[in-house]
Amino acid sequence: MTATDEVLQRHGLTREEYQRILEMLGREPTITELGIFSVMWSEHCSYKSSRVHLKTLPTTGKRVLQGPGENAGAVDIGDGLAAVFKIESHNHPSFIEPYQGAATGVGGIIRDIFTMGARPIALLNSLRFGPLDDPIVRRTFAGVVAGIAGYGNSIGIPTVGGEIAFDESYTGNPLVNVFCLGISKADEIIKGVASGSGNAVYYVGAKTGRDGIHGATMASAEFDEKSAEKRPAVQVGDPFMEKLLLEACLEVMQTDALVGIQDMGAAGLTCSTCEMGSRGGAGVEIDVAMVPQRESGMTPYEIMLSESQERMLLVVKRGREAEVERIFDKWDLHAVHIGEVTADGRMRVKDHGAVVADIPTQALTDEAPLYKRPMAQPAYLADAQQLSLASLGAPPPASTVFRQLLASPGIASKRWVYRQYDHMVRTNTLVVPGMGAGVVRIKETRRALALSVDGNGRFVYLDPFLGAQLAVAEAARNVACAGGLPIGATNCLNFGNPERPEIMWQFARAVEGIGAACRALDIPITGGNVSLYNETDGKAILPTPVLGVVGLIEDASTVIRRTFRNDGDAVMLLGDGAEELGGSEYLKVVHGLVKGLPPKLDLAREAALQRVLVKGVATGLIRSAHDCAEGGFGVTLAESCFDTGLGAVVDVPAVEGAVASFADIATLFGESASRVVVSVDSARTAELEALATESDVPVDVIGRVGGSRIRIAIDGREVIDEPLADAERVWAGAIDHYFESRRAIA
Amino acid sequence: MKFAVVVFPGSNCDHDAYHAAKHVLGQDAVFVWHKETSLQGADAIILPGGFAHGDYLRTGAIARFSPIMPEVKRFADARGPVLGICNGFQVLLEAGLLPGAMLRNRSVKFQCEHVIVKVEHTDTPFTSACRPGQLLRIPIAHGEGNYYAEPAVVERLEKNRQVIFRYTTSEGAVTPEANPNGSVNNIAGLCSENRNVVGLMPHPERACELAVGSADGLAVLVSAVKSVTEGIFPAKAVAVAR
Numbered sequence: 001m002t003a004t005d006e007v008l009q010r011h012g013l014t015r016e017e018y019q020r021i022l023e024m025l026g027r028e029p030t031i032t033e034l035g036i037f038s039v040m041w042s043e044h045c046s047y048k049s050s051r052v053h054l055k056t057l058p059t060t061g062k063r064v065l066q067g068p069g070e071n072a073g074a075v076d077i078g079d080g081l082a083a084v085f086k087i088e089s090h091n092h093p094s095f096i097e098p099y100q101g102a103a104t105g106v107g108g109i110i111r112d113i114f115t116m117g118a119r120p121i122a123l124l125n126s127l128r129f130g131p132l133d134d135p136i137v138r139r140t141f142a143g144v145v146a147g148i149a150g151y152g153n154s155i156g157i158p159t160v161g162g163e164i165a166f167d168e169s170y171t172g173n174p175l176v177n178v179f180c181l182g183i184s185k186a187d188e189i190i191k192g193v194a195s196g197s198g199n200a201v202y203y204v205g206a207k208t209g210r211d212g213i214h215g216a217t218m219a220s221a222e223f224d225e226k227s228a229e230k231r232p233a234v235q236v237g238d239p240f241m242e243k244l245l246l247e248a249c250l251e252v253m254q255t256d257a258l259v260g261i262q263d264m265g266a267a268g269l270t271c272s273t274c275e276m277g278s279r280g281g282a283g284v285e286i287d288v289a290m291v292p293q294r295e296s297g298m299t300p301y302e303i304m305l306s307e308s309q310e311r312m313l314l315v316v317k318r319g320r321e322a323e324v325e326r327i328f329d330k331w332d333l334h335a336v337h338i339g340e341v342t343a344d345g346r347m348r349v350k351d352h353g354a355v356v357a358d359i360p361t362q363a364l365t366d367e368a369p370l371y372k373r374p375m376a377q378p379a380y381l382a383d384a385q386q387l388s389l390a391s392l393g394a395p396p397p398a399s400t401v402f403r404q405l406l407a408s409p410g411i412a413s414k415r416w417v418y419r420q421y422d423h424m425v426r427t428n429t430l431v432v433p434g435m436g437a438g439v440v441r442i443k444e445t446r447r448a449l450a451l452s453v454d455g456n457g458r459f460v461y462l463d464p465f466l467g468a469q470l471a472v473a474e475a476a477r478n479v480a481c482a483g484g485l486p487i488g489a490t491n492c493l494n495f496g497n498p499e500r501p502e503i504m505w506q507f508a509r510a511v512e513g514i515g516a517a518c519r520a521l522d523i524p525i526t527g528g529n530v531s532l533y534n535e536t537d538g539k540a541i542l543p544t545p546v547l548g549v550v551g552l553i554e555d556a557s558t559v560i561r562r563t564f565r566n567d568g569d570a571v572m573l574l575g576d577g578a579e580e581l582g583g584s585e586y587l588k589v590v591h592g593l594v595k596g597l598p599p600k601l602d603l604a605r606e607a608a609l610q611r612v613l614v615k616g617v618a619t620g621l622i623r624s625a626h627d628c629a630e631g632g633f634g635v636t637l638a639e640s641c642f643d644t645g646l647g648a649v650v651d652v653p654a655v656e657g658a659v660a661s662f663a664d665i666a667t668l669f670g671e672s673a674s675r676v677v678v679s680v681d682s683a684r685t686a687e688l689e690a691l692a693t694e695s696d697v698p699v700d701v702i703g704r705v706g707g708s709r710i711r712i713a714i715d716g717r718e719v720i721d722e723p724l725a726d727a728e729r730v731w732a733g734a735i736d737h738y739f740e741s742r743r744a745i746a
Numbered sequence: 747m748k749f750a751v752v753v754f755p756g757s758n759c760d761h762d763a764y765h766a767a768k769h770v771l772g773q774d775a776v777f778v779w780h781k782e783t784s785l786q787g788a789d790a791i792i793l794p795g796g797f798a799h800g801d802y803l804r805t806g807a808i809a810r811f812s813p814i815m816p817e818v819k820r821f822a823d824a825r826g827p828v829l830g831i832c833n834g835f836q837v838l839l840e841a842g843l844l845p846g847a848m849l850r851n852r853s854v855k856f857q858c859e860h861v862i863v864k865v866e867h868t869d870t871p872f873t874s875a876c877r878p879g880q881l882l883r884i885p886i887a888h889g890e891g892n893y894y895a896e897p898a899v900v901e902r903l904e905k906n907r908q909v910i911f912r913y914t915t916s917e918g919a920v921t922p923e924a925n926p927n928g929s930v931n932n933i934a935g936l937c938s939e940n941r942n943v944v945g946l947m948p949h950p951e952r953a954c955e956l957a958v959g960s961a962d963g964l965a966v967l968v969s970a971v972k973s974v975t976e977g978i979f980p981a982k983a984v985a986v987a988r
Binding site for chain 1: 755756758759761762765766769779781795796797799800801802855856857858859885887889949951952954955957958959
């Protein structure tokens with residue numbers, strides 16, 4: 001067929017890309033082939049804009065068992081076990097249909113993990129929404145949370161942590177990033193390869209329907225007012241089917257009858273077929289007539305592009321088919337033999353025996369287009385980085401700001417959210433959501449894993465290189481606060497339209513920042529996901545790289561939480577601050593500004609701080625640890641008290657460099673990096689002082705745990721004195737308030 | 747003694763019940779696939795939490811038709827100890843082994859959190875090691891745990907002392923605020939007329955180790971061991987099952 005401009009546009013292909021297809025095939029493509037190229041060469045599947053940058057990330061290390069390129073990454077955690085993990089976005093579908101979009105996002109990442117032969121044991125999520133006073137945002141927010149809960153709870157994988165932030169830029173483009181971690185035997189990791197000519201190709205799981213056709217190309221375009229019309233491109237999840245697939249696949253993997261396996265996620269049967277063939281250096285031949293179909297009259301084009309959920313593609317050793325079929329049968333799943341592995345390196349699709357597509361697998365994968373897109377420093381940057389505190393007039397009193405920040409949805413308790421997630425199933429959860437990094441124990445070993453997902457879009461907006469470094473540092477610091485040694489990371493890079501040079505610049509600088517921080521902190525990136533075109537009506541989201549970090553805890557019994565434990569313990573501050581209100585929650589909440597420069601980050605200092613934390617927790621010296629992030633020291637101290645019934649009395653030195661009128665605000669609510677509030681036995685403060693000093697980490701005893709108030713003085717002058725119960729009520733009820741009060745009115 | 751944990755395809759607390767029985771309590775435990783027809787000579791049966799068949803219809807509605815269920819019924823009729831936790835409780839209701847039904851939570855949301863339940867009576871195989879009135883801090887994790895029965899049925903349950911667990915405040919007071927899901931009379935768990943079949947919405951198996959937040963649930967499983975080994979719950983059940 002000769003493609004008209006209109007046909008190419010509908011397939012998201014440029015005229016140049018079409019020329020390339022003609023050259024690769026040596027003829028014009030069939031409509032099925034055009035569809036296949038369109039999804040495989042979409043940004044979502046090909047990473048055509050991002051790959052040149054991603055290649056610069058550090059991906060190796062002594063613990064890395066599997067780096068990027070497979071369904072998920074894997075690191076060695078000792079005892080012959082591997083942690084298999086990845087983060088993935090489902091942003092675009094979640095805007096169009098919040099519940100199903102988020103639910104299928106959870107389903108997709110779980111499949112990526114068990115496909116590697118690992119049993120999934122923990123989920124986390126990183127979410128971004130517009131402000132909650134917008135009723136449409138509330139609907140999206142409630143729908144996304146319910147969707148995550150509906151899928152994760154049903155399949156029985158606990159959601160043990162996560163983070164949520166709010167900003168106007170996410171109103172029409174929420175972010176739903178889901179992280180999953182599983183455990184497998186280190187030497188039994190399974191790959192998505194098709195090899196061995198003549199081996200059988202099996203299709204297992206849900207039937208193929210017309211849902212999700214062109215989901216991958218949708219995720220590679222901006223939104224506009226017509227986006228609601230794209231609803232048919234969002235799939236519907238069936239967690240029960242996925243539970244059956246999970247158990248059955250893990251059982252099949254116990255045999256050695258399996259050559260390779262891959263889930264049908266984005267680009268469905270197309271992607272799984274050609275990627276497995278490409279990785280194994282083989283070809284795959286299937287007949288779509290054999291594919292179980294939910295609707296009648298589906299064309300090969302539709303079958304190949306459908307993104308119906310809960311489907312897997314397996315390559316089974318010749319002669320072992322009956323054994324595999326028996327296992328799927330036990331789980332009431334129908335495994336259908338739809339084709340064979342071939343030796344010719346081509347993806348051949350037949351329909352009742354007639355060839356409808358015949359493409360070299362490499363053309364769809366390794367030889368997909370690669371763009372070095374033009375970059376330019378954004379025009380907004382110079383102005384946005386200028387912050388003059390003096391021009392803001394006198395700030396409100398510190399105690400007023402304190403309450404305002406505690407009530408800000410970005411800081412307030414997220415209990416309304418995580419109460420809907422089953423965070424305890426599998427009885428491994430040592431630290432539940434809302435208590436710092438999520439921690440799960442590894443049964444039958446002494447070890448545990450601390451998991452955190454973090455990212456601050458404001459910081460990245462103001463300085464992508466530094467902001468991305470801060471995201472790495474914060475996620476790693478959070479796992480270190482629980483006692484975890486950071487051993488691996490995955491990233492989800494959420495940005496706007498890469499065809500705009502300023503967006504591409506943000507992306508490239510952020511990737512450089514991630515690379516620099518990961519190298520300095522010795523944390524390899526083992527995989528991840530890129531989500532571009534996060535724009536609505538031409539306005540991009542805050543650039544939002546989200547880092548998921550895995551920390552290894554040698555002795556699960558030493559794990560600590562962010563909250564104080566004993567009346568009378570000493571409160572100590574590791575690290576020191578400066579006037580760094582740029583990009584802070586304070587500026588956003590009180591002045592409505594996203595301005596200034598993000599806090600500085602000394603990576604050597606950060607690494608030293610994390611070593612002190614890991615050692616201090618492992619030896620039982622540190623009894624609680626909570627890092628200073630959004631809302632700064634003041635909020636961190638309050639959160640260390642919440643849920644404990646214990647107040648605190650502290651006295652901290654004023655930070656230097658602030659204009660006089662902002663000295664208190666900068667001290668309490670500035671967001672300087674590499675600072676952690678810890679509590680220790682009051683008789684052992686000298687031990688922590690010695691440990692920190694020896695690592696060149698500033699340390700200070702600032703007060704003690706106890707009483708029923710939160711009292712903060714700066715250089716001896718009391719600036720906050722709030723009853724703990726009052727402060728906690730403000731913080732605990734802020735998000736509920738957006739839903740409960742409105743329901744009462746309705 | 748030997749626990750049998752029945753595994754429906756969508757069970758997801760099966761491993762947790764097995765872990766608590768086998769590794770925490772040190773008892774023998776086996777998984778019994780729902781398509782099997784033998785309870786493998788177990789002394790007590792646990793129907794675990796989860797979403798037995800996805801629960802897109804009513805929770806537990808399809809599980810009652812599983813091939814293992816006639817065996818579970820026979821075992822229960824012979825006064826063998828049967829414990830249904832969460833979805834397992836819902837299955838017992840659907841199978842007619844306990845009266846009543848579950849509605850959606852009053853909040854219309856899934857809720858996962860620790861609650862306090864009071865042990866009302868200790869003459870069941872799953873409360874025999876508890877003190878009357880003992881308060882247990884154990885988690886709930888359900889979307890449909892709002893117990894309902896006709897007023898006459900509730901009256902009969904109360905009169906027969908079949909309400910075994912009730913949601914209370916941390917002081918043991920039965921108040922509307924202490925009721926997480928809207929259950930009638932704050933009912934968290936019931937027993938059969940013969941007292942050997944017990945169902946409850948909270949998860950005792952998730953509260954068997956302090957490391958995961960509470961060990962109060964251990965009392966429920968320890969009770970089963972006590973009841974079976976001391977012969978409080980009759981051996982004839984075991985004979986039938988074997």
